[in-house]
Amino acid sequence: MRDSDLRAITDTRATTPGRIAELAAARTRPAPLGSGRALIIAADHPARGVLRAGTEPMAMADRVDLLGRLCDALARPGVTGVLGTADILEDLLLLGALDGRAVFGSMNRGGLAGAAFELDDRFTGYDVDALAMFGYEGGKMLLRVDLDDDRTAPTLEACGRAVGDLADAGLIAMVEPFLARRGEDGRLRNDLSVEAATTALTIAAALGHTSAYTWLKVPVIGDGGEDMARVLAATTLPALLLGGEVSADPDATYARWARALRLPTVRGLVVGRSLLYPPDGNVVEAVDTAAGLL
Template sequence: MRDDQLSELISTRVHRPGAVAEAAAARRRPDSLLGEHGKLMMIAADHPARGALRAGDRPLAMGDRIDLLDRLCLALSRPGVNGVLGTPDVLEDLLLLGALDGKVVVGSMNRGGLAGTTFEMDDKFTAYTAAAIGAAGFEGGKMLTRIDPDDAGTVLTLAAAGRAVSELAEHRLMAMVEPFISHRVDGRVRNELTAEAMIRAMTVAAGLGTTSAYTWLKVPIVDDMEKVMAATTLPALILGGEVASDQDATIASWSKALALPTVQGLVIGRSLLFPPNDDVAAAVDAAVGLL
């Protein structure tokens, strides 16, 4: 980002906060959730609001907002990238930078389960609401939905997610649900990344809300993806997860999953924004090439 761009961004936030709504109203909206390649290729950037700043061996990789915005703008400029997922602060920076024209924009809704805290499993809705997403003219909302069999508080997360799915559907907006079976192991939250656990999580997530008409699932790569994706007819997107040391193996796993009929694209964050060789453009282009 040039110094003059940064200065203008900060000046706008200080002196013209109404410019955010103006930029949202002026944004050119996409004609479809799918790009020219027939899939949704989305960059995820909602990690910082949950205090999850690590990418690979860099503990504070996502803690430098200017660097993150540079990487996001580069990723969004690459051919075939047609969407972004983020919290209000990130999406509004991108709006003011003019980076969201023609993109599918999905607002992240529940970021209350801060990484590494005693209350991490309590995924309170602390960011976008369905009404705010509709007012901004965005295309959908995303919710993390972790199910801990040993935590009675999980039912509150499920109830809140169900309401969010229903409210997004009332606005005819995508409800992107990211389900996991999760446990505390040595005091830390760990997602159970097995086929059986994902089937269970997905079937619960698919039934949330008053209608599933606008529900999409956001799921990780696990063993036996064919069996996992046979658990639902809802459209699904593959998430990237942690930065892997073997990027080629990761890309191969995405490619295999994309061949499954319900899988409609990728939602990748740190793996593309902070790849092992730090070549964002090359990493993004490799992912787009799979579509």
């Protein structure tokens, strides 16, 4: 990314905003997601106020840097798509980075990180009509369930409605489920035990009036082997592995992914910060390593 790229993006947004829809309509469409293994780069974190990557609290706040990393990742062989909010996806459209890539719009980003209302995760991003209009492949939603917090209920209802509406439009519903609870410090934390991950998965799989277009975005539990097999035994829906936080030991993370990728319902990876902000800073090498696991 250069200053001239940034200037061109902003100039287009200011003077010819309709160009964004034109580029979306002209985008070269990819093969269907289920036709092979998927490696999707996730970049929807900033919309929830999550800017940290590894030890850097504001890593994702620099949009030019983030776009440069995304373009590097999307240009690599084996990368099949991207997941993001409208602002990021439209920047990538203007940079010509989405041709031949599956595109998933992030739908509910209203549960801002650290907010008292975090569990009431409003749909403030894409809706189904917009995803269909732009010709994207589907929508992603985050579903955190706290059995002690009644603010979970509106999110459950909204996610169920979105799953059904996406299916009616023939679009993939990518659901990322967790059981969560607040600690004594008031912070919301996801429970990554086998029992909690399995329960969250079964709740998500049953959302909507059909599961025909539902894919699950699931964390890698334990070492990615036996524990992960127990979790995924709970459903026949296709699963994509969640990359999670940036690890201080990338090799151990890759080994966990490799074990989980052997499971029969796992169709690929959805990874964001682990590949975009690796500890050594080498985005291309990190992406190529992940692609090699597939």
